[in-house]
Amino acid sequence: MNPKSHLIESLIGLGATMLIAAGLGWYMLNEPTRIVSAQEDVLAVQLDEAMTLYAENCAVCHGLNGEGIGATPALNNPALVTMPFEEIQKTIARGRYQTAMPAWSLLDGGPLSDYQIDELVLLIQYGDWTETGDRVVNLGLAPLVPFTTEADPALLEQVGALSDGATLQTAVQLFAASCVSCHGADGLGTSIAPALNDEDTRAKTADELTRTLTYGNTGTLMAGWSNTLTPEEISALITLIQRWQDVPLGTIPAPNVPIPTTEESIALGSQLFTTNCSRCHGPEGQGTPRAPSLNVQSFFVDKTDQAIQQIITNGVPGTAMPTWGDRMTEAEIQAIVGFIRQWEATAPEVATLTRPSGGPPWRNNSTATTQTTLFGLLPVPATTQNFTGHAAGNTQTSTLLDWRILLLIGILLASAFTLISKGLSSLARLKR
Ligand code: HEC
Ligand code: HEC
Ligand code: HEC
Known part of the structure; x- marks a missing residue:
């Protein structure tokens, strides 16, 4: 055979082998991480959906963080983590007969699909209860229990x-x-x-x-x-x-139930206050000639979060204070209450009214400071802010010195070595 064509032939053959080896190695390298990361993504999405399902359906009885309320048992209970999946599935689907635990599956007349029930079991066994509590608060579904009071x-x-x-x-x-x-x-x-x-x-x-x-x-x-x-x-x-x-009235006074807050809810409250309330109550709640100060000690005396929420929801009839209940969700109003409550620690004894905004622009500079910004750069309009939380990010794991990488490097080195030695010997034959 012509040694020249022999050389070309072996070069092409070895090149193709190398390509296949590299492709195969690349695939081997990626496949397991691809599967793992896809599974992790699915789990993250399921847990995310489950937190909302929990907030909407279960928190009212099982508590903000699954801690249980009154006689309703806790779900953040380690015993449930080790309990067989199917057993919890069954409890949620069918409820517990003759208890307050209702049946949730569509089959038993409840509102949840089997898939949603599985998601809730995943939450109970693998979820993060702190994050779940935040979700409940952000959706404005924090149960107002278990709060207690002292008899007079x-x-x-x-x-x-x-x-x-x-x-x-x-x-x-x-x-x-x-x-x-x-x-x-x-x-x-x-x-x-x-x-x-x-x-x-x-x-x-x-x-x-x-x-x-x-x-x-x-x-x-x-x-x-x-x-x-x-x-x-x-x-x-x-x-x-x-x-x-x-029994005389007043023996059992109303409990003072603080509205729970999160960083997100405070940010939302601040934003809603700036857009809806500051033009009358002042940018920092100092009050204006149009509306009284909210950022003053006398406002907070004897006012529970519930009372403030009631005032904002229903307005003050016969005054300029509008009814907000038909314009904002309960979650939004609670976010504002949480924001206003923050002032209590630093509120002055006596209010110093500001001029109502709408005057010369240089008077309104302080309004801008309460605006929430995205990465401190862009103002975020209230409507586009992602308030209800987010799916957990893709947590792909990649180790640098994985055995598959070593194998791939080995195959590549071996093919390169064969290629070079074949080429050299063909060259030698060509010279002869
Ligand atoms: C109306 C109140 C109520 C609601 C709403 C409710 N539960 Fe329950 N749940 C209970 C009570 C009460 C029990 C205890 C039943 C018993 O005594 O066995 C219970 C028990 C459970 C148990 C068994 C706990 C254990 O330790 O064995 C699970 C799991 C559970 N609930 C999940 C859920 C999920 C998930 C939701 C939301 C889809 C939900 N529950 C909504 C009242 C409620
Ligand atoms: C988590 C909220 C919650 C707690 C805590 C709670 N209850 Fe109730 N209770 C209810 C609800 C809701 C009803 C109405 C049930 C219905 O519609 O059938 C009710 C109904 C009742 C009734 C029946 C009233 C009637 O007219 O038939 C009695 C009695 C009662 N509760 C007593 C108590 C006592 C005593 C306690 C404290 C040991 C208590 N409840 C704690 C929510 C609660
Ligand atoms: C158009 C002007 C106006 C706007 C806008 C407005 N308020 Fe008011 N607000 C008033 C007036 C006037 C009063 C006093 C009512 C009275 O005489 O009791 C008041 C009273 C209140 C009080 C009770 C104060 C107290 O001392 O008891 C609260 C709380 C309050 N407003 C919160 C809010 C919040 C929160 C917003 C925004 C969502 C808001 N207001 C928007 C005019 C306004």
Whole structure:
């Protein structure tokens, strides 16, 4: 054979081998990380969706961070991490019979698909409860429980003087510790639970009331208390419910429930305040001739977050203070309340009003400072800010001295070596 064509032939053959080896090596190198990173991406998306599902469906009973509320058990419980996947799946899908835990699967009349239920199980077993709590807050779904209050000492003493006074006192204290967050001050009801201190409830039999209190009402916020309270305590509470008209009003005051905040919610609150409130209340809430100061000690005295939220939601009828409840979501109003509450620590004793904005532009310089910026550069308009959180980023792992890299380098070196030696020997033959 012609040695020249032999040389070309072997060069082409070896070149092709090298290409195949390189391609194969490249594929081997990437495939496992590609699979792992794709799986990680899917898990991140599922956990992200699950946090929103949790906020919308479960937080109201199982708590902000899965810590459990009242008699409803915690889900951030290590025992659930090791429990078989299917068992948790079943509990969520079908609920727990004769408890407040409802069935969630479409098959059992609930709102969630099997896929969504699986996502929730993943959250319970692999999720981050702190991040979940932030999601709940950012969506404005933080449960206003479990918040407690202290009975008024003077009135509590008066209760002791009534017949069965000791029993009533026990019940008042239990109610202040466990029930007031939902059933409200003096048992007069809240937006989430009915009044117990009223004729309708007094008309019910002790048996009926005891059953509700002991086992809860399926599918409602009313959990069963038999695990938490003794039968004597339950019976004391029933006595209180039936004799509430003897107990002076004010004995069980409203709890002061601080609205939870996150960095994101404060930033949103600041932005919403700048765009909606500062023109009347001043850029830093100092007040203007149009509207009173909010950034002053006297404003905060005796005002709970709930009270501030109520004022903003409903406005002040007959004044310039608008009703915001129909223009903003509850989450947005709570974000503003969280932002305003921050001022309390530094609020002055006496307000120094600023001129209303809309005057000469140089007077408004301070407005700009409260604007949130993206990387400190671009102003972020309220509407485009990603407020509800984000999917966790792709956490691809790449190790530099992986065995696959070593193998690839080996194959390449071997082919290069063969190529060179073949070429040299062909050259030698050519010379001869
Ligand atoms: C109306 C209140 C309520 C809501 C809403 C609720 N749960 Fe429950 N959940 C309960 C109660 C009460 C129990 C305890 C049942 C029992 O005594 O066995 C429970 C039990 C559980 C358990 C078993 C815990 C354990 O330790 O065995 C899981 C898991 C669970 N819930 C998940 C969820 C998920 C996920 C959601 C949202 C889709 C949800 N729950 C919504 C009230 C609720
Ligand atoms: C997480 C919120 C929550 C907590 C805490 C709570 N309840 Fe309830 N409770 C409810 C809701 C909601 C209902 C209405 C259930 C329904 O619609 O069937 C209810 C109903 C009741 C009823 C039945 C009222 C009626 O007219 O039939 C009684 C009695 C009662 N609760 C007592 C208590 C007592 C006592 C405590 C404290 C040990 C307590 N609850 C704690 C939410 C709560
Ligand atoms: C058009 C002007 C105007 C705008 C805009 C406005 N307010 Fe007001 N606001 C008022 C006036 C006037 C009052 C005083 C009402 C009164 O006389 O009790 C008030 C009262 C209040 C109070 C109660 C103060 C107190 O001492 O009890 C709060 C809280 C409040 N505003 C918050 C807000 C927030 C938050 C926003 C933005 C979402 C806002 N306001 C936007 C005019 C305004």
